Amino acid sequence: MDNKSNSIYKKAFLAAFPKTIPVMEGFSFLGMAYGIYMNVSGFSFVYPMIMSIVIFGGSLEFVTVTMLLGAFAPLQAFLAAVMIQARHLFYGIAMLDRFKNQGIKKLYLIYAMCDETFSVNYSAIIPKDVDDGWFMFFVSLLNQIYWVLGATIGGLVGLLLTIDTKGIDFVMTAMFVVIFLDQFLKDKQHYSAVIGVIMSIICLYIFGADSFLIPTMICIVVLLTIFRKPIEGAGGIK
Numbered sequence: 692m693d694n695k696s697n698s699i700y701k702k703a704f705l706a707a708f709p710k711t712i713p714v715m716e717g718f719s720f721l722g723m724a725y726g727i728y729m730n731v732s733g734f735s736f737v738y739p740m741i742m743s744i745v746i747f748g749g750s751l752e753f754v755t756v757t758m759l760l761g762a763f764a765p766l767q768a769f770l771a772a773v774m775i776q777a778r779h780l781f782y783g784i785a786m787l788d789r790f791k792n793q794g795i796k797k798l799y800l801i802y803a804m805c806d807e808t809f810s811v812n813y814s815a816i817i818p819k820d821v822d823d824g825w826f827m828f829f830v831s832l833l834n835q836i837y838w839v840l841g842a843t844i845g846g847l848v849g850l851l852l853t854i855d856t857k858g859i860d861f862v863m864t865a866m867f868v869v870i871f872l873d874q875f876l877k878d879k880q881h882y883s884a885v886i887g888v889i890m891s892i893i894c895l896y897i898f899g900a901d902s903f904l905i906p907t908m909i910c911i912v913v914l915l916t917i918f919r920k921p922i923e924g925a926g927g928i929k
Contacts, residue, residue: 703825722841730849
């Protein structure tokens, strides 16, 4: 590896790392909570470690714990995974131009694009002397490292905890509430939030507490797809 290549990687890494520090703080806590949750649910630290590498989707990983403890239902698990991560379709569309001409790096950039990584890579103002492809690569890699380390440490710490960890699974609920409130505050018109709340209530009433999640997400995706242009025109989706 020549000095020029080293310089490219070094500049990209040094530009990317500061942008990921807020993500590191959040992922360290949430990752550890996830690892502890897995441990108290009866799983070895190997499970959160491997799942954080392979799945790398915080909300889906929390939901997967319930799936692993429940009855074998591959179709329901597949549909839940697709619906929970459906927002990545819009992330991918938004990043099409940025991922062009990135060569083999594009495969990892697509694989590692979580909410926080998308936010950083999409909004970052990359210095002109920094290669944008390697900048996005290091942002993606660093964020995944934070999550994997947090989940693994949480799985190991869970073995040593002697305190009552009952209710730690509520961190998933809290995480979704924070995401919802953050989106609600950013959305001037609140159309998407209203659709989500109304469809959740309707599907909860029709399908019951044990089965309303998938129908709710399907209804939300369908309605947002149908009314996307009018909502965008009114300033409801950014």
